[in-house]
Amino acid sequence: MKKYFYVLLIVLLPNISLGQDLFRFKQLVRKAESNYYVNPDSTLYYAKELVTEASRANDLYFLGEGNRLIGVYYQLSAKPDSALYNFEEAITIYKQIKDSTQLIRVMISAGVMETGLGNYNKALTRFLEGQLVAEKVGNEAYRLRTVAEIGRIYSIQGEHQKALKQMQYYYAKVKDSNEVSEVAAALNYLTGEFMLLDIHDSSLYYLEKNLEVQKKLDFPIGIAAVLQNRATVYGKMAMPERALVDFEQALDYYRKANFSQGIGQVSINSSAVFIGKRDFKKAIELLNEGVYHSFLIKDYHTLRAQYYELASAYDSIGDKAHAFESFKNFSAMNDTLMSIDKQRTMSDLFTKYETKEKEQQIELQQSSLIAQEAHLERNQTLIIGLVFIALLLVILVLLNRNRAKKKEQLIKQEAQLNLRDAELNAVINSQEKERNRFARDLHDGFGQLISVLKLNLSSLTDKDAQQPEKRLEVFQNGESVINDMYAELRSICFDLMPQTLVKNGLGVALREFGDRITQSKKVVCEVMVFGDEERLPGLMEISLFRICQEWVNNVMKYAEASHITIQLTRDETELTLTVEDDGKGFDAELFYSGKGNGWKNIQTRLNLIKGEFDLDTHPDRRGSMVTVNLSDASIIKIPTSTEDQITA
Numbered sequence: 001m002k003k004y005f006y007v008l009l010i011v012l013l014p015n016i017s018l019g020q021d022l023f024r025f026k027q028l029v030r031k032a033e034s035n036y037y038v039n040p041d042s043t044l045y046y047a048k049e050l051v052t053e054a055s056r057a058n059d060l061y062f063l064g065e066g067n068r069l070i071g072v073y074y075q076l077s078a079k080p081d082s083a084l085y086n087f088e089e090a091i092t093i094y095k096q097i098k099d100s101t102q103l104i105r106v107m108i109s110a111g112v113m114e115t116g117l118g119n120y121n122k123a124l125t126r127f128l129e130g131q132l133v134a135e136k137v138g139n140e141a142y143r144l145r146t147v148a149e150i151g152r153i154y155s156i157q158g159e160h161q162k163a164l165k166q167m168q169y170y171y172a173k174v175k176d177s178n179e180v181s182e183v184a185a186a187l188n189y190l191t192g193e194f195m196l197l198d199i200h201d202s203s204l205y206y207l208e209k210n211l212e213v214q215k216k217l218d219f220p221i222g223i224a225a226v227l228q229n230r231a232t233v234y235g236k237m238a239m240p241e242r243a244l245v246d247f248e249q250a251l252d253y254y255r256k257a258n259f260s261q262g263i264g265q266v267s268i269n270s271s272a273v274f275i276g277k278r279d280f281k282k283a284i285e286l287l288n289e290g291v292y293h294s295f296l297i298k299d300y301h302t303l304r305a306q307y308y309e310l311a312s313a314y315d316s317i318g319d320k321a322h323a324f325e326s327f328k329n330f331s332a333m334n335d336t337l338m339s340i341d342k343q344r345t346m347s348d349l350f351t352k353y354e355t356k357e358k359e360q361q362i363e364l365q366q367s368s369l370i371a372q373e374a375h376l377e378r379n380q381t382l383i384i385g386l387v388f389i390a391l392l393l394v395i396l397v398l399l400n401r402n403r404a405k406k407k408e409q410l411i412k413q414e415a416q417l418n419l420r421d422a423e424l425n426a427v428i429n430s431q432e433k434e435r436n437r438f439a440r441d442l443h444d445g446f447g448q449l450i451s452v453l454k455l456n457l458s459s460l461t462d463k464d465a466q467q468p469e470k471r472l473e474v475f476q477n478g479e480s481v482i483n484d485m486y487a488e489l490r491s492i493c494f495d496l497m498p499q500t501l502v503k504n505g506l507g508v509a510l511r512e513f514g515d516r517i518t519q520s521k522k523v524v525c526e527v528m529v530f531g532d533e534e535r536l537p538g539l540m541e542i543s544l545f546r547i548c549q550e551w552v553n554n555v556m557k558y559a560e561a562s563h564i565t566i567q568l569t570r571d572e573t574e575l576t577l578t579v580e581d582d583g584k585g586f587d588a589e590l591f592y593s594g595k596g597n598g599w600k601n602i603q604t605r606l607n608l609i610k611g612e613f614d615l616d617t618h619p620d621r622r623g624s625m626v627t628v629n630l631s632d633a634s635i636i637k638i639p640t641s642t643e644d645q646i647t648a
Contacts, residue, residue, distance in 0.1 A: 025062040064093035104142040148189040224253035260293035304333035531570035543605040559583025580625040
C-alpha cells in the first residue's frame with residue numbers, strides 16, 4: 001500500500017502549461033499528456049514522435065519535453081530505470097537551455113524515481129539541487145515540493161517525526177493559497193504520513209479536506225485516490241461498511257478515467273473486505289477486473305498479489321480448478337519478478353566486484369597520492385599568492401584607470417565652463433558694444449536734430465512771431481526736423497528690438513531689415529521668404545534675426561559687397577536661413593578662431609536654439625554664404641520666450 005500511495009502521489013502533481021508557440025510540438029505534448037491514464041501506449045507514441053521531430057528541428061526545449069514525457073510514461077508503468085534514463089536526458093537539455101522551471105520539475109521526478117529504487121542519497125542530492133535552483137529563481141511552489149519529498153525520505157527511513165514536520169511546513173505555506181493544485185499536493189503528502197503513522201483521526205480530517213480540494217480541481221483520479229486512502233483508514237479502524245462505500249466510489253472514478261493502475265489497486269483492497277465478509281463471489285469479480293487492467297499495463301507486482309488473492313478466494317468456494325490456475329499464475333508472476341530482481345542483483349554484484357578491484361587499485365595509488373597532495377598543497381599556496389598579487393595589480397590598474405577617467409571628466413567640465421564663460425563674455429561685450437553704439441547714435445543723430453530744432457525755434461523772435469511768413473517757415477523747418485527725428489528714433493528702436501519682429505514675425509522683420517539696408521545705399525539687400533505661414537517660438541525668432549543681423553553687419557563692414565541675399569525657407573521637416581553676398585572671401589578658420597565677438601555671439605544663439613551652422617567661403621574667390629539649419633523637432637522643443645533668456 002505504501003508504494004501504491006506514493007505512485008498515486010506522483011501522478012497527482014499538476015502539470016505546468018507550456019509556453020511555446022510552435023503549434024505542432026504543443027499539439028504533440030497535449031496529446032501525450034491527455035493519454036497518461038487513458039491510453040499510456042499513445043503517450044509513449046506521441047512523446048517519441050515529439051523527440052524525433054524536435055531533434056530534426058533542433059528545438060532543444062521540445063526535445064527536453066519529449067524525454068520528460070517518455071520518463072513519465074515509464075514512471076507510471078513502474079519502470080524506474082527507464083524513467084530515470086529519460087529524466088536525466090531531459091535534465092541535461094534543460095541545463096543547456098537554462099530553463100529553470102522545467103529543470104526543477106524533472107529533478108523532482110528523478111528524485112522520486114531514485115527514492116522508489118532505494119537510492120536515498122541520490123534522491124536527496126536531486127531534491128537539494130532542485131531546491132537551490134528553485135530558491136535562485138524564486139519558484140516557491142517547487143521549493144516546497146522538494147521540502148515534502150525530503151520528508152518522504154525521512155519517512156521511508158523511519159524518521160516519521162522529521163517527515164511530519166517537513167510536510168506540515170509545506171501545508172502551512174500553501175493552505176491559504178489560491179493555487180488549489182498546490183494545496184492538493186500538500187494534503188497528499190500530509191495525509192500519507194498520518195496514514196503511515198496510523199493516526200486515524202488526523203488522517204480522516206485531512207483526507208476530508210483533500211477530497212474537497214480534488215473536487216474543486218475536478219480531477220477524477222485525484223478524487224478516487226483520496227477515497228481509496230480514506231477506505232484504507234476505515235479498514236484499519238474496523239469499519240468495513242464505510243470502507244466498502246469509499247472503495248466502490250473510488251472504483252467508479254477510476255473506471256471513468258480508465259486508470260488501470262488505480263482499478264488494480266482497489267480490486268485488491270476492496271476484495272479483502274469482501275473476503276472478510278465471506279462474499280467470495282464479489283471478491284472474485286473485483287479481482288478478475290483488476291487482473292485485466294494490471295495485465296494491460298504490465299504491473300507484475302499487482303498481478304502477483306491479485307492472483308494470490310484469487311487462488312485463496314476460489315479455494316474458499318471449492319473451485320479447485322480456478323484456484324490451481326490462479327496459483328500457477330501467481331507462481332509465474334513470482335518467477336518473472338524474481339528474474340527481474342535477479343538481473344538487478346547480478347548487476348549489483350558485478351558492480352561490487354568492480355568496486356573491490358578498484359579499491360585495491362586505490363590502495364596502491366594512495367601512497368603516491370599522499371606525496372602528490374603535499375606537492376599540490378605547495379603549488380596551491382604558490383598559486384594563491386600569485387592570484388593575490390594579480391588581484392592587487394588588477395585593483396591598482398582599475399584605480400589608476402578610474403583616476404584617469406575622473407581627471408578626463410574634470411578637464412571636460414573645465415573646458416565646458418571656460419566655453420560658457422567665453423560665451424557669456426562675448427554676450428556681455430556685445431551688449432556693451434551695442435549700448436555704446438546706441439548712445440553714440442542718440443548723441444550724434446538724435447541729439448543734433450534736437451539742437452537744430454532748438455535753434456530753429458529760437459530764431460523766432462517776438463518781432464518775427466508777428467509775421468505769418470516767418471512763423472510758417474519756422475513751422476515747416478521744425479516739421480522737417482521732427483520727421484528726421486522720428487525716422488532716427490525708429491531706426492534706433494529697430495536696432496534695439498524690431499517691433500515688426502514682435503508683432504508680425506521673422507519673415508516680415510527680415511524684409512524690413514533688408515529694405516533699411518538697401519535704403520542706406522551702401523549695398524542692395526534682397527530678402528526672400530518661403531513657407532512662413534506659422535509663427536516661430538519667440539526665442540527662435542529673436543536668435544535667428546540677431547544671427548542674420550550680426551552676419552550682415554560683418555559683410556557690410558569687411559566684405560566690400562554690393563549685393564546681399566537673405567533667404568528664409570521652412571518646410572515640414574526643417575527651417576533654413578541663408579545669407580549670401582558677392583563680397584571678398586576669407587579664411588573660415590580665422591573667423592572661428594578670431595578674437596572678436598562675432599562668432600561667439602552667433603555660437604551662443606545657435607546653442608540656445610540647437611541650430612546647425614555652415615560657412616562657405618574662400619580667400620581666393622568672391623562671395624560667401626552662411627547657412628543656419630534647424631530640424632522641425634528642435635523647433636517644437638524651443639520655448640516661447642524673450643531675448644533676456646540669452647544671458648540666463
